[in-house]
Amino acid sequence: MKYVLVTGGVVSGLGKGVTASSVGVVLKACGLRVTSIKIDPYLNRDAGTMSPFEHGEVFVLDDGGEVDLDLGNYERFLDVTLTKDNNITTGKIYQSVLEKERRGDYLGKTVQVVPHVTDAIKNWIESVSVIPVDGKEGPADVCVIELGGTVGDIESMPFIEALRQLLFSVGQDNFCLIHVSLIPVLGVVGEQKTKPTQHSVRELRALGLTPHLLACRSAQPLLETTKEKLSQFCHVPVGNILNIHDVPNIWHVPLLLRNQNAHNSILKQLNLSKATPPDLQEWTKRAEIFDSLTNSVRIAMVGKYVGLTDSYLSVVKALLHACIACSLKPSVDWIAASDLEDDSAVLTPEAHATAWKTLRNAACVLVPGGFGDRGVKGMILAAKYARENNVPYLGICLGMQISVIEFARSVLGMERANSEEFDTQTPDRVVMFMPEGSTTHMGSTMRLGSRRTLFQTPDCITAKLYHNSEYVDERHRHRYEVNPHMVGVLEEGGLKFVGKDESGQRMEILELPSHPFYVGVQFHPEFKSRPGRPSALFLGFILAAIGQLEAYLSQHQNGS
Numbered sequence: 234m235k236y237v238l239v240t241g242g243v244v245s246g247l248g249k250g251v252t253a254s255s256v257g258v259v260l261k262a263c264g265l266r267v268t269s270i271k272i273d274p275y276l277n278r279d280a281g282t283m284s285p286f287e288h289g290e291v292f293v294l295d296d297g298g299e300v301d302l303d304l305g306n307y308e309r310f311l312d313v314t315l316t317k318d319n320n321i322t323t324g325k326i327y328q329s330v331l332e333k334e335r336r337g338d339y340l341g342k343t344v345q346v347v348p349h350v351t352d353a354i355k356n357w358i359e360s361v362s363v364i365p366v367d368g369k370e371g372p373a374d375v376c377v378i379e380l381g382g383t384v385g386d387i388e389s390m391p392f393i394e395a396l397r398q399l400l401f402s403v404g405q406d407n408f409c410l411i412h413v414s415l416i417p418v419l420g421v422v423g424e425q426k427t428k429p430t431q432h433s434v435r436e437l438r439a440l441g442l443t444p445h446l447l448a449c450r451s452a453q454p455l456l457e458t459t460k461e462k463l464s465q466f467c468h469v470p471v472g473n474i475l476n477i478h479d480v481p482n483i484w485h486v487p488l489l490l491r492n493q494n495a496h497n498s499i500l501k502q503l504n505l506s507k508a509t510p511p512d513l514q515e516w517t518k519r520a521e522i523f524d525s526l527t528n529s530v531r532i533a534m535v536g537k538y539v540g541l542t543d544s545y546l547s548v549v550k551a552l553l554h555a556c557i558a559c560s561l562k563p564s565v566d567w568i569a570a571s572d573l574e575d576d577s578a579v580l581t582p583e584a585h586a587t588a589w590k591t592l593r594n595a596a597c598v599l600v601p602g603g604f605g606d607r608g609v610k611g612m613i614l615a616a617k618y619a620r621e622n623n624v625p626y627l628g629i630c631l632g633m634q635i636s637v638i639e640f641a642r643s644v645l646g647m648e649r650a651n652s653e654e655f656d657t658q659t660p661d662r663v664v665m666f667m668p669e670g671s672t673t674h675m676g677s678t679m680r681l682g683s684r685r686t687l688f689q690t691p692d693c694i695t696a697k698l699y700h701n702s703e704y705v706d707e708r709h710r711h712r713y714e715v716n717p718h719m720v721g722v723l724e725e726g727g728l729k730f731v732g733k734d735e736s737g738q739r740m741e742i743l744e745l746p747s748h749p750f751y752v753g754v755q756f757h758p759e760f761k762s763r764p765g766r767p768s769a770l771f772l773g774f775i776l777a778a779i780g781q782l783e784a785y786l787s788q789h790q791n792g793s
């Protein structure tokens with residue numbers, strides 16, 4: 234196994250994840266098989282309990298892993314399917330070490346960070362890197378490891394030490410270290426400053442790791458003199474100093490790396506001769522198409538975490554993939570669901586008016602997943618608006634549950650219809666707690682990962698969008714579901730459950746046949762959307778927004 238380690242210096246939020254996945258794309262374009270590992274030095278066992286407000290979206294994998302959103306970038310960029318073990322956290326490492334300690338595996342020894350924790354990290358990396366993630370057999374050629382955080386953080390020390398040991402055991406020929414850093418420009422003088430990078434490289438070297446390449450983030454392209462200075466002070470050849478300056482969209486980053494011959498430097502360091510020259514035709518085409526799009530479609534995103542757009546990163550990416558397939562630029566209008574509520578008309582009338590104006594100007598409405606009751610009333614109003622005005626609506630997970638509550642209240646007259654999540658006393662429990670495992674424990678009761686949905690009829694929009702297949706496997710992350718005992722009345726009222734799980738008890742997809750596009754899904758189609766291969770549902774949603782869904786469906790009627 235050949236390892237490419239990507240570390241970060243100076244500040245966080247440099248786009249280390251995008252850089253690391255772009256390195257993967259370039260190596261893949263050279264004919265190599267690539268896998269990846271993300272290390273998050275925080276103490277949480279996984280991202281499942283972390284707030285999207287603070288940390289961005291929780292990405293969900295096929296195997297039910299709740300992981301850092303960077304793994305979403307790897308899956309999308311490299312077109313791979315990762316496992317939960319591809320995300321290493323301090324929590325997971327310590328848990329495994331402590332379990333071993335309790336079992337008595339350490340034979341009466343004092344358990345210490347070095348060697349026990351560092352050994353656990355090394356073993357984890359070595360065993361996960363060989364798991365095939367691209368659908369082929371046998372291990373990949375290269376494993377890109379991204380170390381989260383910034384070099385020098387107390388939390389990342391055991392990982393740095395473990396990686397240093399890994400380098401020592403696999404040898405220089407099998408290890409390439411890329412350090413991502415920032416080159417700021419100070420206003421008055423306008424000079425590109427190398428000192429922060431010098432310091433962070435010095436810090437890395439003091440810990441026993443010397444970077445083979447530098448990836449320097451900057452607003453403008455780096456000057457030759459800046460590169461020379463960096464080379465001299467950081468002990469990295471000029472040819473190995475890469476520059477990632479600001480680009481119009483992130484699909485340019487692999488191209489930027491290729492244009493600077495990053496692949497040659499990496500392949501040389503790794504002593505990999507079997508690689509071919511990089512073929513990035515598709516990427517180039519996609520990046521250029523993206524830049525050239527002029528027409529846009531307005532999408533209202535009515536959610537709870539609208540302050541930080543990373544909270545819905547995969548939804549935004551899935552919208553992008555679908556829009557590009559329709560030669561459109563997505564224009565996402567974020568609406569804080571609570572601003573739509575009646576209370577807000579009194580407390581914050583301006584915000585209320587703006588939110589409603591934005592909603593009315595949008596071509597379609599999306600209510601994404603979420604937890605807790607904040608903004609629920611506003612989401613219900615958005616679903617009602619879309620249903621009554623024939624505006625295309627896509628409800629994902631919570632968004633589907635919202636549409637069921639709204640329908641029960643407005644159409645079936647069940648005024649207090651609700652989800653058990655928001656009102657435990659509701660007389661009309663249309664959405665209820667339906668754990669797959671324990672009914673008494675809250676921990677691990679979430680239904681997570683890939684599950685099968687069977688279409689109940691070929692005669693519905695979603696089955697047609699999924700190319701008339703009989704089933705679809707999508708990823709889930711929820712605790713509550715449509716109450717199976719209420720399905721009869723809801724269907725009599727006109728809401729149709731066109732997708733169910735294999736037991737027939739769990740409602741997976743709903744449609745409103747009297748509406749041009751009113752679709753709710755209990756799963757999260759956004760997690761499997763890929764550049765160039767948009768999620769069928771997102772594509773249908775965007776086509777409906779621009780009035781082209783029918784034409785598309787009749788053209789693709791034979792599953793072509």
Ligand code: GLN
Binds near residue numbers: 603604654714
């Ligand atoms: N809170 C809802 C549930 O637990 C929806 C979850 C979601 O949207 N991911 O079922």
